[in-house]
Amino acid sequence: xxYGYFDSERREYVIERMDVPVSWTNYxxxxxxxxxxxxxxxxxxxxxxxxxxxITRFRPNGVPMDxxxxxxxxxxxxxxxxWSISWQPVGKPLDQAKYECRQGLSYSTYSCQYKNIAAxxxxxxxxxxxVEIWDVVLRNDSDTARELSVFSYLEFSFHQIDMDNRNxxxxxxxxxxxxxxxxIEYELHYEEDSYQFFTSNFEPDGYDCLRDSFIGPYRxxxxxxxxxxxxxxxxxxxxxxxxxxxMKKLTLAPGEEARLIFLLGEGGAGxxxxxxxxxxxxxxxxxxxxxxxxxxxxxxxxxxxxTPSEGMNTLINTWTxxxxxxxxxxxxxxxxxxxxxxxxxxxxxxxxDAMMIPHSNPAKCKSRIVELLRALTNEGYGxxxxxxxxxxxxxxxxxxxxxxxxxxxxxxxRVHGIEDACSDDALWLIGAIVNYIKETGEFGFxxxxxxxxxxxxxxxxxxxxxxxxxxARQVGQNGICKGLRADWNDCLNLGGGESAMVSFLFVWAARxxxxxxxxLGKTEDAGKYSQLADDMAKxxxxxLWDGEWYxxxxxxxxxxxxxxxxxxxxxxxxxxxxxxxxxxxKGERARKCMDAVHxxxxxxxxxxxxxxxYTVPDDGIGFVxxxxxxxxxxxxxxxxxxxxxxxxxxxxxxxERALKYYDALSPYEQNNKIEIRQAEPYxxxxxxxxxxxxxxxxxxxxxxxxxxxxxxxxxxxYILGVRPDFDGLTIxxxxxxxxxxxxxxxxxxxxxxxxxxxxxxxxKSVAKLYVDGEEAAKIPVFKKGTAHRVxxxxx
Ligand code: GLC
Numbered sequence: 001x002x003y004g005y006f007d008s009e010r011r012e013y014v015i016e017r018m019d020v021p022v023s024w025t026n027y028x029x030x031x032x033x034x035x036x037x038x039x040x041x042x043x044x045x046x047x048x049x050x051x052x053x054x055i056t057r058f059r060p061n062g063v064p065m066d067x068x069x070x071x072x073x074x075x076x077x078x079x080x081x082x083w084s085i086s087w088q089p090v091g092k093p094l095d096q097a098k099y100e101c102r103q104g105l106s107y108s109t110y111s112c113q114y115k116n117i118a119a120x121x122x123x124x125x126x127x128x129x130x131v132e133i134w135d136v137v138l139r140n141d142s143d144t145a146r147e148l149s150v151f152s153y154l155e156f157s158f159h160q161i162d163m164d165n166r167n168x169x170x171x172x173x174x175x176x177x178x179x180x181x182x183x184i185e186y187e188l189h190y191e192e193d194s195y196q197f198f199t200s201n202f203e204p205d206g207y208d209c210l211r212d213s214f215i216g217p218y219r220x221x222x223x224x225x226x227x228x229x230x231x232x233x234x235x236x237x238x239x240x241x242x243x244x245x246x247m248k249k250l251t252l253a254p255g256e257e258a259r260l261i262f263l264l265g266e267g268g269a270g271x272x273x274x275x276x277x278x279x280x281x282x283x284x285x286x287x288x289x290x291x292x293x294x295x296x297x298x299x300x301x302x303x304x305x306x307t308p309s310e311g312m313n314t315l316i317n318t319w320t321x322x323x324x325x326x327x328x329x330x331x332x333x334x335x336x337x338x339x340x341x342x343x344x345x346x347x348x349x350x351x352x353d354a355m356m357i358p359h360s361n362p363a364k365c366k367s368r369i370v371e372l373l374r375a376l377t378n379e380g381y382g383x384x385x386x387x388x389x390x391x392x393x394x395x396x397x398x399x400x401x402x403x404x405x406x407x408x409x410x411x412x413x414r415v416h417g418i419e420d421a422c423s424d425d426a427l428w429l430i431g432a433i434v435n436y437i438k439e440t441g442e443f444g445f446x447x448x449x450x451x452x453x454x455x456x457x458x459x460x461x462x463x464x465x466x467x468x469x470x471x472a473r474q475v476g477q478n479g480i481c482k483g484l485r486a487d488w489n490d491c492l493n494l495g496g497g498e499s500a501m502v503s504f505l506f507v508w509a510a511r512x513x514x515x516x517x518x519x520l521g522k523t524e525d526a527g528k529y530s531q532l533a534d535d536m537a538k539x540x541x542x543x544l545w546d547g548e549w550y551x552x553x554x555x556x557x558x559x560x561x562x563x564x565x566x567x568x569x570x571x572x573x574x575x576x577x578x579x580x581x582x583x584x585x586k587g588e589r590a591r592k593c594m595d596a597v598h599x600x601x602x603x604x605x606x607x608x609x610x611x612x613x614y615t616v617p618d619d620g621i622g623f624v625x626x627x628x629x630x631x632x633x634x635x636x637x638x639x640x641x642x643x644x645x646x647x648x649x650x651x652x653x654x655x656e657r658a659l660k661y662y663d664a665l666s667p668y669e670q671n672n673k674i675e676i677r678q679a680e681p682y683x684x685x686x687x688x689x690x691x692x693x694x695x696x697x698x699x700x701x702x703x704x705x706x707x708x709x710x711x712x713x714x715x716x717x718y719i720l721g722v723r724p725d726f727d728g729l730t731i732x733x734x735x736x737x738x739x740x741x742x743x744x745x746x747x748x749x750x751x752x753x754x755x756x757x758x759x760x761x762x763x764k765s766v767a768k769l770y771v772d773g774e775e776a777a778k779i780p781v782f783k784k785g786t787a788h789r790v791x792x793x794x795x
Contacts, residue, residue, distance in 0.1 A: 297308025630693025
């Protein structure tokens with residue numbers, strides 16, 4: 001069953017049926033101001049921090065589903081009937097009103113046709129101002145003049161989400177509202193200069209600043225008294241719950257259109273007045289929208305692929321890059337799942353996100369890498385979860401004053417000890433740094449000095465050596481890297497036990513570092529770390545090979561995890577894919593272990609993480625043994641590591657399997673199976689229920705997952721095989737046999753490469769490479785602004 005379709009020309013996903021099983025979300029904003037909204041305009045807005053600077057309120061995981069939002073109501077003043085432009089909150093029967101939602105790149109558009117009134121509401125954040133714009137258009141499609149009233153509604157939040165959710169003795173008396181000259185001012189009285197405004201480009205015919213006056217007692221957003229009566233009460237007060245309700249009466253002649261702009265922004269009435277003037281004419285909103293379009297066009301044009309797979313083209317050229325960007329821009333803690341109570345950066349997630357898209361967002365990837373470098377300890381482990389402001393000198397948090405005493409964390413408390421360190425966290429950062437340099441050619445970055453979290457400073461290069469030295473020191477009784485609190489798998493808690501995955505990851509990171517060291521002429525270091533990598537690779541081969549695949553690890557009491565003798569948790573995806581990705585597993589072992597992945601873990605919706613799932617709690621292995629079967633880390637199709645298998649199969653030149661796995665996980669391919677998938681078909685979810693669960697195939701936790709970055713990286717750099725290198729591009733595709741031709745337009749260090757890969761004989765590797773018509777050994781870095789043609793033939 002399908003609920004919508006991909007409109008690739010406009011780069012939108014169009015939801016035609018509103019009663020989707022769960023919220024289908026989207027993100028607006030490209031800088032500090034960010035909003036998360038679903039297909040019925042439910043959602044919230046924040047600026048900078050979803051924990052400390054919430055602007056609008058949201059009641060997550062509640063009933064009715066995902067209320068409130070940024071709503072526009074229309075009332076027919078002839079008979080008092082009213083509806084909302086988004087299906088919710090009023091929720092007219094779907095056979096009486098026609099609704100549509102278009103999820104676009106950093107905007108959402110809701111439209112409705114009811115009683116011959118066509119209405120449309122677009123939400124987006126201005127590129128040049130910290131202002132959310134609601135662009136509302138109404139048209140009278142009937143043949144008589146219509147008297148209508150239009151109402152906006154949003155519910156303000158106390159800035160600090162914890163206070164807003166539980167400390168009402170404070171929050172309800174520390175926020176006030178005022179109204180003057182068309183502008184609602186919302187003030188957080190205890191925070192200096194902390195205001196929001198809500199205004200419009202018209203003279204309102206009424207307003208309410210108090211939520212309870214607008215909604216009325218024993219009512220909800222679905223039937224607010226203000227809309228029902230067709231008149232607002234002019235409420236405002238110091239203290240209480242506040243809202244942004246502005247009303248406009250309109251008379252529309254047959255065929256006539258009206259356009260209203262609402263503005264929700266940072267700052268007090270003064271800022272509101274300025275914005276009101278700036279956006280007085282809708283052209284100003286059009287300009288900002290055009291800038292937003294250009295912003296995304298530029299990003300997406302950095303790489304455009306054309307393969308025989310419409311699904312891959314649609315996802316890679318638009319949605320997967322978009323999802324990867326959202327992760328880099330806003331990290332993980334703003335969604336309908338993480339609603340702002342946990343913020344800051346997760347070390348491993350951020351490092352992986354930053355590794356994937358330096359071609360599209362070099363500035364943000366670099367600043368994320370720097371934030372992570374600052375959160376590295378002298379010991380060489382990263383702080384698993386941290387606030388970048390702890391280390392960048394801005395400390396915005398302290399401006400929040402609370403009469404409730406909350407102890408402030410001292411600088412030392414922020415730096416956790418090794419007992420809270422995860423063994424993989426900082427290793428990812430090496431990949432991110434090397435990939436950043438390969439993409440941008442910014443070799444000088446290696447010499448930049450950066451502070452350590454616990455004092456002192458060192459170059460980026462030195463930080464990298466600390467990371468590798470830490471992992472090289474932290475080995476267990478078998479010479480394999482320790483699992484510590486967790487490795488990539490949060491639920492595998494091995495402590496002093498050993499992690500196969502991290503050992504492979506160490507080899508992967510060390511070899512990338514060695515490449516960089518060699519390139520920078522640091523031969524001694526290159527030799528040293530190359531030796532460490534070789535030694536670890538040998539230990540892995542000696543200790544971890546189980547006969548048909550690699551084990552997942554070893555417990556502190558020296559029991560193997562993921563061996564053929566195990567009844568459950570027999571085969572694991574992480575160790576086997578990383579055995580190949582690290583280059584440790586070669587030849588027959590590589591083939592065999594990926595065959596085990598196929599035979600034990602493949603399902604029609606993607607690869608499950610481990611099979612069979614655990615049923616018997618075993619604290620030597622970790623929390624994973626206490627998770628329900630088929631959910632999350634215990635035998636679900638955990639999406640994030642799926643692309644590891646695409647990449648590993650590509651390295652083994654098994655393009656068929658790489659694509660089979662790609663398609664199995666692809667949300668695009670599940671557009672017609674929403675009764676099973678439930679979640680958005682335009683983005684990856686954190687996991688899909690595994691075959692051991694009754695809801696096999698149901699996807700959960702959209703958008704904020706490292707899957708997007710890895711999917712983008714594995715598809716472009718491994719399946720299609722276009723990889724940046726220190727001194728040019730490398731092409732090493734692994735295509736399915738029936739793909740005869742693929743073209744890729746790639747911008748690299750300012751030059752344009754038009755790449756055509758020809759595969760007439762279902763080839764596995766590059767036989768011929770022509771650059772601008774001349775046979776070449778590699779693809780060099782060209783001058784900025786030039787365009788080049790690259791032709792590759794596989795055989
Ligand atoms: C979640 C975490 C991520 C972890 C993964 C597997 O997605 O954000 O850090 O690697 O779960 O446990």
